[in-house]
Structure formats: C-alpha cells, structure tokens
Amino acid sequence: MNECHYDKRMDFFYNRSNTHTADEWTGTKLVIVLCFGTFFCLFIFVSNSLVIAAVVKNRKFHFPFYYLLANLAAADFFAGIAYVFLMFNTGPVSKTLTVNRWFLRQGLLDTSLTASLTNLLVIAVERHMSIMRMRVHSNLTKKRVTLLILLIWAIAIFMGAVPTLGWNCLCDISTCSSLAPIYSRSYLIFWTVSNLVAFLIMVVVYLRIYMYVKRKTNVLSPHTSGSISRRRTPMKLMKTVMTVLGAFVVCWTPGLVVLLLDGLNCTHCGVQDVKRWFLLLALLNSVMNPIIYSYKDEEMYSTMRRMICCCANGENPERRTSRIPSTVLSRSNDTSTSLNTGSREGVHQCYQIA
Template sequence: MAKSNVCYHDQPMGFFYNNSNITSDEWDQTQLILVQVAGSICCCFILVANAMIIAAVVTNRRFHYPFYYLLANLAASDFLAGIAYVYLMFNTGKISRDLTVQGYFFRQGLLDASLSASLTNLLVIALERYVSIMNWKVHSNLNKRRVTLLIALVWGISIFMGAVPSLGWNCICSLNLCSKLAPIFSRSYLIFWSVSNLVLFLIMVGIYLRIYIYVMRKTVVLKAHTSGSINRKRTPVKLIKTVMTVLGAFVICWTPGLVVLLLDGLKCEQCDVLKFKRWLLLLAVLNSVMNPIIYSYRDEEMWTTIKNLMCCVRNGTRRQRSSKANIQRGSGRETTSSLKENTAEDSKVSTQEMLKS
C-alpha cells in the first residue's frame, strides 16, 4: 500500500488505472471507431441544434423573457456537453492511459461543468416557474440585469464544481482512496457529487409537483367560473409541461449514472461498475440530443423560428451562389461588349483608310 504522504502528480494515468486494478481498456479498436463515428454524428447534432435554439431566442423578440433566456442558457450547457463528449471520444480507450493528470482533470472537468450547468440551470428555471405560476403569470417579473446575474451565477458554480477535483479533492496523494470509474478521484468526492445531485433532483421534482397541484386546483376554480379566462391562461401550463418534460428526460438519463457513481464511492465490491460505464455515457449523450427536440416539439413558436432560421441560412447560401453567378455573367458580358467595341473600332479604322486611298 502506498504511503499517504507520497504524491504522484508526474505519473501518467496508466499508473492510476493499474492502481485501481483496471487491467482492460474496455474498447477494442473496432468498437472505438464505431463509437467515435456514431458519437461524432450525435455531437454534431447536439452542437447545431442547441446553437439554433440559442439563435432562435436571440432573434425572436417573443422569446425575450426570463424563462427563454434561461432556456437558452440550458441549451448553452448542452452545447458545452457536446464539446466535452467530442473531447472525451478522442481521448478515451488506450489514449486514457497516456494522459497526464492535468489532461485527465481537464477531460473530466468539462463533463462535470456541463452537468453542473444543466442541473443548476434547471433548478433556476424551476424557481422562476414557481414564482411566475404562483402569481398566475406567463412570465416572472425578473429584469434583464437579474437574469444576467443568475446566468453568471450558474456558470460560476458549474466551473467551480468542474474544477473541485483538480483543486485538491482527489486521491493523488492517497492511492488507497481512489475510485474505479475515475481513477484519480477520491471515493468521498464521488459520494458527495452523486448525493448532492440526487438531492437536487428530489428538490426540483418536489417544486414541480407543488406547481402541478396548484395549477390543477386553479384550473378547477377557473372552469367553475368561466371558460374564457382559462383559455387565456393556457400558456403558463404549456411552459410548465415543456420544462417538466426536459426535467424528466434529465432525471431518467442521469440517475443511473449517479447511482453507479455512488456505489463506486461506497466501494461496492460486488458491483461491477466498469461494466455499465459505456452505457451510462451513451445515456448522457442521448439527454443532450433529446433536449433541443423537446424544445421544438413542445413549443410551436420555437419550431417555427428554427425553421425560419434554417430557411434564412439556405436562402443566404443561394444568394451567395447567385451573386457569384451574376458576377461571372457580368464579367462575361463585359468581355463580350469590349470585344464588340474593339471590332467596331477596327472596322471604322479600316473604312477610313479605304476612303483615304
């Protein structure tokens, strides 16, 4: 057993994989290529789709409200997740053993920061929805300055959470405390990470259950008095359904991974945690793929804006092509006209010479 006062910052990751008794790299060459190809396609979709969501919120004035600003920030966290997955795919397998400690911290920090950003942003959206729905309003009264501060707070917390292991909460100086899923992360950190995220899940589910019960009671009261007012108040219910669908997908995709991390942190000897590692990563990728689909499916205005943006991009490329064609045609016409002018001048000169003779 290694001494607790000896640190191994200069060792490659292969040293820590061996310390955690991880003898196989899990991916053979064929599997790795298939994963990289399929993952690259998914990541391209994640990056493009979430960029379109952000562009839709920026360009459409109907989305210039706190809820949609926070929704765009959630799309930005999924965009970061897409970048993190791309980096992970091309730095996994046998390459993982050749990584430096700093390179491994950076790889895992990107994933942790994107997860923290998504989770924190969902919590902020839940609180924003709670305030607005309890006042029976479509949107809350948050001004742009407060929304900007909330977004900055979300990213500040996320970057800090992603950097915590590299700041000292690791097992580089205590190899007997290392986990299996993350060979330089201490098991106590995995317990903290998984439990805190699961508690946040429960808090958000409780908030939305409270909102749902309130909306159902309010709907019954409005139906008893008049049907007109309830028709005008359907929009907040729509937004609630959209966010609840996003939260449900997030919980389904991330809860199994957090449970496995918790089991690894608790040093469950009977649990083969490495067996589920690749499938949990696939679930995480699917969550970032699903979110932009949910936004566009649940919100007709969002889907219409995205289609208009795609049409603008398509028309822009067509205009560029047509402008190039027009330039080429114009240059051809100018060449032809210059040739005609030169021919006419030559004929005039020859006629004058004939008359002189």
C-alpha cells in the same frame, strides 16, 4: 507522510485500480462508438445553436423563462464540447494522459452536468415566482437574469474544478476510486448524493407547481374571459419544463448511481461493464432537449424552421417589433386560427422572424 503522485501518468493509476477497460474499447467497437458520438455531438451543436438563436431573434421569447431555457441549451452545447474532448481522450489513449489532462477531461463533464442541474433549479425558482403570482412570466429584469446566468456558470466551473483544487487521491492512493482512478471515493459519494438529492427536490417542487397550476386552471377556467390558449399557457410551460426535467433525471440517474456504488467501494457491482453505456445515455440527454423544446412549443418549432428555411434559401430574415410573448399571443379563437394557418404555410415558404 503519504507520497503524492502528481508527476505520474494515468497508466499508473489505472493499473493500480485494476482497471482494464481502457484497452477493451478498441478496433471496431471503438470506431462504432466514435461514429455515433460524432453524429450526436454534431446534432447537439446544430440544434442547441438553433434554440439559442431562436430566443435571441424572436422578440416573443424575450422573457426570463426563455433566457434561462436558452442558457440550458448553452449548457447542452458545452456538454457537446466536453464529449468531443472525451472522445479524443478515451480508450487506449486514457492511460497515456497526464494527470492535468485527465482532470480537464472529467472537469468538463462535471461542469456541463452542474450547469444543466443549476439551470433547472433556477428555472424552478422562476416558475414558482411567476405561477404563485398568477403570471405567465416572472418580473425578473434582464440584468437579474444575466446575473443569475453568470452565477450558474460560476458554480458549474467551481464544481468542475473541485477535484483539481485538492479533493482527489493523488496523495492517498488507497482512497482512489475505480471508475475515476484519481478521484477519491469520498468525493464521488458527495458528488452523486448531492446531485441525486437535487433531482429529488426539483421533482417534488415541479410536481407541486404542476398540481397547483392544474387546480387553479380548472377552477378559474369557467370564470375567466379570454382565449383558451391564454388560459392554458401556464400549463404548457410547466409541461415543457417537466418533460425536460424528466429526461434529465432519466438520462443522468443511472450514471450517478454507478458512481455512487463505486464511491461506496462496491467491488461486485460490475460498474466497469456499464459505465460507457451510461455515459452515452447522458449524452443522449443533450440530444433530446432541443427536440423537446420544438415539440412542446409550437412557436419555438416555427422559429427554428423559419431560420433553417431562410439559411437554405440564402436569405436574411428581418425582425418585426413585437413585445407579446408567444405563449400569450392568442386573444381570440380567430387569432389562434390565423396563427395556426400561418404556421402551416411556413412549411412552404420562408417568413420573417417575428
């Protein structure tokens, strides 16, 4: 019968796995990493809060796609919290942690990743529902979107708690991994393979939807009345989502591959030398998303800029009633020109949030 080690501190597991990296990041190197991490986390908190506030305040964003986009920003905000907790529990502090505190540290990171990944999957379903029906937005009700968001977080919390619930190596330390000294290698294999497969599925789905939208847009454009902006709306939304997905895959795949190699017990792969750099790359993903939202969606950028302007001037913007989505607002070239002019003037003054 195997002996369980619930009462041991993490130094027992680090020493047994011959992991010395907990002592390597000290002094100047640790200070630099903490400074960069602090700056990125502050940016994550502020920028993603602006995205969520923009969706709440601007009635043009009161559609399922933007609610899910706001939830993705909430997942990035949660990731910032996980990274802050990690910063204060890493380096030489790692070996002094209790088993439960180490589980909490890793569980927060796993939860944030699962929340982002599941949210992207739900957005893929929402985009498929709307695009295949030739609509800009799906007909999901607010109640259904709320239930989907709650389901996303329920799945994320559960997946983050799986090792704590029993899938660990505390009672069989011969199966412990190197990067995560109290995670079993079988769990790391399951975790990384499932995430990589989800990445592949989403990439294939979004590429198919993108090609479908592009083909339909090219076919229908010469025969469709209405503004150019209205006809290009589905493509704009798809480009935004695909850019977010691409950034997510690029930032998270290297770290997942390293975890997979560790799960496969690759002792000559040098996983210890790159793990923290790939973790910083994953952190960068939560920094990039708000930039992508504002760059790809002019209305999102304008709304966020107005809120910053109003906060800087100490004003409270009033909301105007509008039920027209931002991406379908233009009905003629004249209207589009008027909106663009107003957007340029917004650099110099604070407008009401529509």
